[in-house]
Amino acid sequence: MTTPAVRAIRKRFPNTHISLLAKPWVAPVFKNSEHIDQLLIYNDDGRHKGIFGKFRLARDLKKYHFDAAILLQNAFEAAFITFLAGIPLRIGYNTDARQMLLTHAIPCTNNIKKEHQTKYYLNILKGIEIEAESRDLYLRLSQNDRSRAEQILHEHGISMDDTLVGINPGATYGPAKQWPFDRYARLADHLQSVTDILIVIFGGPDDKKLGERISKKMLRPPVDLSGKTSLGEAMALIEKCALFITNDSGLMHVAAALNVPLVAIFGSTNSVATGPLGINSRVVQIPMECSPCLKSECPKGHFNCMAQIGVDMVFDVVKEML
Numbered sequence: 001m002t003t004p005a006v007r008a009i010r011k012r013f014p015n016t017h018i019s020l021l022a023k024p025w026v027a028p029v030f031k032n033s034e035h036i037d038q039l040l041i042y043n044d045d046g047r048h049k050g051i052f053g054k055f056r057l058a059r060d061l062k063k064y065h066f067d068a069a070i071l072l073q074n075a076f077e078a079a080f081i082t083f084l085a086g087i088p089l090r091i092g093y094n095t096d097a098r099q100m101l102l103t104h105a106i107p108c109t110n111n112i113k114k115e116h117q118t119k120y121y122l123n124i125l126k127g128i129e130i131e132a133e134s135r136d137l138y139l140r141l142s143q144n145d146r147s148r149a150e151q152i153l154h155e156h157g158i159s160m161d162d163t164l165v166g167i168n169p170g171a172t173y174g175p176a177k178q179w180p181f182d183r184y185a186r187l188a189d190h191l192q193s194v195t196d197i198l199i200v201i202f203g204g205p206d207d208k209k210l211g212e213r214i215s216k217k218m219l220r221p222p223v224d225l226s227g228k229t230s231l232g233e234a235m236a237l238i239e240k241c242a243l244f245i246t247n248d249s250g251l252m253h254v255a256a257a258l259n260v261p262l263v264a265i266f267g268s269t270n271s272v273a274t275g276p277l278g279i280n281s282r283v284v285q286i287p288m289e290c291s292p293c294l295k296s297e298c299p300k301g302h303f304n305c306m307a308q309i310g311v312d313m314v315f316d317v318v319k320e321m322l
Contacts, residue, residue, distance in 0.1 A: 001253060001274070002072050003029070003139065005121040008132035009070065010035035012125075019064065026250075028231040032140040058084035071102075072121050091128055104128055117274050137257035137277055141236050149236035156223045163197045165322075166238055166255075168246035169214060170207035170226070173296050176268035177248050179306050179314075181210055185217035186311045187245070191318065192220050200241070201226050202234055202251055243321055245314070252276050261321045265314060267306035268293050282317050284309055 010018060019038040020030050030039055040061075042048055048057040054077060062085045069082040071092030079098035082090050092098070094105035106127035112120055118135045125132065150160070158164070169184045171177035188199045199218075201211045203226030211226030229237065235254050238244055244255040244262040248269045255262040256276035264276050266285040270292040275283050285291075286308040 001117040001137070002121050003033075003035075003137050003257065004118050004132055004135050005070075005072060005125055006030070006033065006035045007134075007138055008122065008125055008130055011133070012130045019066070021061075025231070028235070029139065029254075031232065032142050033138070034140065035138070054081055055084065057081055061085035061087070070124065072124065074108075091124065093124060114272070116272065116277070118277065120273075135277065137253060139235065139254060139257035141239065141258075142232060145230075145232040145236040146239070148233050149240060152225070152229065152233065152237065153223075153240070158198060158223065160240075163195075164200050164241045165191060165197045165318075166200045166202050166241040166244045166246075167214075167222075168202045168244065168249060168251045169210050170203040171247040171249040172206075176293075176295055176297055176304065176306065179247055179265045179267070179309060181214050182217055183309075183311050183314075184245075185214045187314055187318070188214070188222060189219050190311065190315055195322065197242070197322075198223065200237065202229075202238065202246075203227060204231075243318065245318060248274060256281055263314065263317050263321055265306070265309060267291070267304065267309075268295050270294070280321075282321060284314050284317055 018036045019040050020036045021040045021042050022030060023042050023044060027039055027041060030036060042057060047053060058081050066087045068089035069087045071078045074093055074095045076096040076098045079090060079092060079101035083101045090102045091104040092102055092106065093108040095108050099105045106124050112123045122132045167184055167188060169181055191197060192199060199222035201214060201222050201224045203211055205227045208227030211224045215221055215224045238255050238260055239258045241260055244260050246252040246262060246264055248264060248266050252262065252264050253276060256278050259278060259280055261280040262276055264281060264283050266283055268291065271283045271285055286305050288305045291305050
């Protein structure tokens with residue numbers, strides 16, 4: 001969701017050297033971007049771990065003699081690190097008690113918090129008079145990842161003529177964002193019983209057991225790739241799907257950026273703020289008095305908003321999309 005802001009920065013400064021600092025798990029999103037010149041890794045599990053790691057990161061950044069830092073991240077540490085790095089211009093929201101560390105503190109109003117996250121990031125740029133022409137997400141895949149995706153499908157006996165439907169049952173932050181795994185299994189079985197499609201399960205390393213549970217529940221085994229691909233490979237595989245069914249997650253935004261038709265199932269999170277962009281996206285959500293609560297675990301137990309979303313409800317939307 002930061003990609004429209006990064007594109008706007010490049011358009012405003014076409015001849016400037018732009019580096020982007022990202023953690024390893026998200027770096028592949030920007031690896032092939034034409035809007036940056038250099039990708040720097042914030043390794044918070046290694047060299048940059050802990051308080052001393054933050055000082056090491058500041059020293060690492062200082063070597064580049066940056067003229068300005070635009071902080072899309074809200075955390076205090078982002079402002080603290082760029083301050084320690086001696087970067088003359090430090091631009092970001094005036095949140096998390098970091099106003100004194102910024103040279104250009106952009107007010108974070110209640111109104112902007114109600115907007116979609118892409119607008120939230122673009123509003124930082126608006127505060128320094130950089131206007132964006134578009135909020136469209138941007139994602140550029142490498143030919144190597146596309147070739148690997150074809151190889152992975154071939155290894156599972158899938159041809160380029162097969163129709164693939166991807167399901168993404170995981171979501172970081174907590175179970176309140178996850179539709180029950182047995183419902184994903186029933187939905188997948190229902191789809192395969194009435195249409196000529198193949199189901200592919202997506203997910204990161206933490207979703208491997210979840211993928212196995214869904215596979216065991218299904219009558220016709222899917223291709224379970226959860227925890228078995230890199231992010232770059234997963235993105236290239238999503239590109240080959242006729243439809244992507246997902247919780248609110250990073251891969252949901254990948255599908256939206258690639259213009260893959262998708263059905264997003266929302267629970268505790270705010271679909272207005274973090275929902276998928278694009279005309280090929282549909283959101284399935286049950287409005288409740290307590291939603292969006294933004295909690296990682298629902299105190300209502302089995303009566304939560306995700307539990308109210310039935311298989312038939314999602315299946316009807318999926319049929320329309322297919």
